[in-house]
Amino acid sequence: MKSVQNGDSFGTRLIHNGYESDPATGALGVPVVQTSTFNQGPVFGDPPAAAGEFDYARSGNPTRKALEETIAALEGGAKGYAFGSGIAAISSALGIFSAGDHIIAAEDIYGGSRRMLNTFYRRWGLELSAVDASNTENIRRALRPNTKALFLETPSNPLLKITDLKACFAIAKEAGLVSIIDNTFQTPYLQRPLELGADIVVHSATKFLGGHSDVISGLAVCATEELGQRIYAVQNGFGAVPGPWDCWLVLRGIKTLKIRMDAQQASAQKIAAALKAHPKVSAVYYPGLADHPLKAVHDAQSPGPGAVLSFKTGDTGAALRFLAKTRLAAAAVSLGGVETIASYPVRMSHASVPVEERRRLGITDDLIRISVGLEDTGDLIADFDRALS
Numbered sequence: 001m002k003s004v005q006n007g008d009s010f011g012t013r014l015i016h017n018g019y020e021s022d023p024a025t026g027a028l029g030v031p032v033v034q035t036s037t038f039n040q041g042p043v044f045g046d047p048p049a050a051a052g053e054f055d056y057a058r059s060g061n062p063t064r065k066a067l068e069e070t071i072a073a074l075e076g077g078a079k080g081y082a083f084g085s086g087i088a089a090i091s092s093a094l095g096i097f098s099a100g101d102h103i104i105a106a107e108d109i110y111g112g113s114r115r116m117l118n119t120f121y122r123r124w125g126l127e128l129s130a131v132d133a134s135n136t137e138n139i140r141r142a143l144r145p146n147t148k149a150l151f152l153e154t155p156s157n158p159l160l161k162i163t164d165l166k167a168c169f170a171i172a173k174e175a176g177l178v179s180i181i182d183n184t185f186q187t188p189y190l191q192r193p194l195e196l197g198a199d200i201v202v203h204s205a206t207k208f209l210g211g212h213s214d215v216i217s218g219l220a221v222c223a224t225e226e227l228g229q230r231i232y233a234v235q236n237g238f239g240a241v242p243g244p245w246d247c248w249l250v251l252r253g254i255k256t257l258k259i260r261m262d263a264q265q266a267s268a269q270k271i272a273a274a275l276k277a278h279p280k281v282s283a284v285y286y287p288g289l290a291d292h293p294l295k296a297v298h299d300a301q302s303p304g305p306g307a308v309l310s311f312k313t314g315d316t317g318a319a320l321r322f323l324a325k326t327r328l329a330a331a332a333v334s335l336g337g338v339e340t341i342a343s344y345p346v347r348m349s350h351a352s353v354p355v356e357e358r359r360r361l362g363i364t365d366d367l368i369r370i371s372v373g374l375e376d377t378g379d380l381i382a383d384f385d386r387a388l389s
């Protein structure tokens with residue numbers, strides 16, 4: 001950790017993460033330690049050596065450790081853990097609870113998180129309440145004597161609703177809950193929930209942290225060593241761990257997080273304005289727009305609106321034509337990569353949400369979500385204009 005300085009700004013700490021020079025070789029990259037097991041022979045020697053740090057790669061791997069320490073430092077947490085996917089990170093964080101525990105979750109969390117809670121965790125005896133967390137009173141009203149956790153995501157997906165994190169975490173603290181937040185959209189560059197009172201932050205590192213649409217990965221960071229031990233027990237006991245190459249790809253992606261996010265966010269801001277002014281667009285959802293209803297709440301907890309936005313065309317046919325005609329945006333799931341992606345939530349991320357429920361949430365057939373990539377902003381605006389016309 002020789003070059004980590006507490007006073008260094010975020011951009012510097014992305015590069016100087018304590019792993020910028022391998023002590024064994026001087027390599028300016030974290031070695032990919034591709035092994036399943038570690039030699040413990042010296043432990044049985046005469047005299048016996050102390051046990052090494054690593055014994056079996058499900059329990060720990062040096063490349064994974066570098067990623068885990070890096071994300072813990074960036075989020076400002078005590079411990080970080082890496083998983084084989086974002087969903088594995090979330091299911092493992094929720095794996096610290098027991099049958100009979102009650103969890104309050106925001107109703108518009110990632111579709112896969114919702115499906116996981118509603119199918120598996122319900123079946124295993126967790127009680128669940130889904131609430132509109134953009135009104136914090138709904139959380140208070142949902143509290144039960146056995147409530148153990150609060151699970152949030154802001155900005156939400158796909159409508160970019162905002163939740164007041166400080167207010168929610170204060171309610172959680174008062175009620176003795178573990179508060180968990182999915183910070184995938186903002187990353188620790190734009191939102192550090194542990195500083196606002198969260199207990200556990202989870203990520204799909206597949207998105208902005210990895211940043212290149214080339215790896216599936218997940219991370220969890222917790223505020224205390226005690227929570228860390230509970231999550232480690234699930235990581236090791238359930239075994240949803242990533243391989244070292246995937247950890248290396250995420251570590252490489254993280255180095256350019258700031259510069260990518262700065263550029264993608266600036267582009268998203270201009271695209272949101274262009275869509276808002278477009279005659280074929282009926283609504284734009286983006287916390288960077290002055291008329292976003294909870295912009296002030298977002299601005300108080302995050303220095304930027306991020307690079308994901310969504311819009312409605314008012315007409316299903318026009319939305320489908322946009323997806324078919326856009327040349328620069330890939331019609332695909334996922335977000336946060338250097339490539340611009342246009343998603344169709346009703347057939348993709350939110351296909352598993354029942355139709356009436358989708359309608360109630362405002363996830364309509366004319367809704368498109370855009371993750372703005374690193375293409376030239378003018379080219380994207382021109383392409384979207386063509387695809388809408």
Ligand SMILES: *Cc1c(COP(=O)(O)O)cnc(C)c1O
Pocket residue numbers: 085086087088110112113153157182184185203204205206207216217218334335
């Ligand atoms: C993609 C995503 C997930 C799931 O992550 P995977 O890496 O696909 O398992 C969870 N939360 C959010 C907000 C996401 O965008």
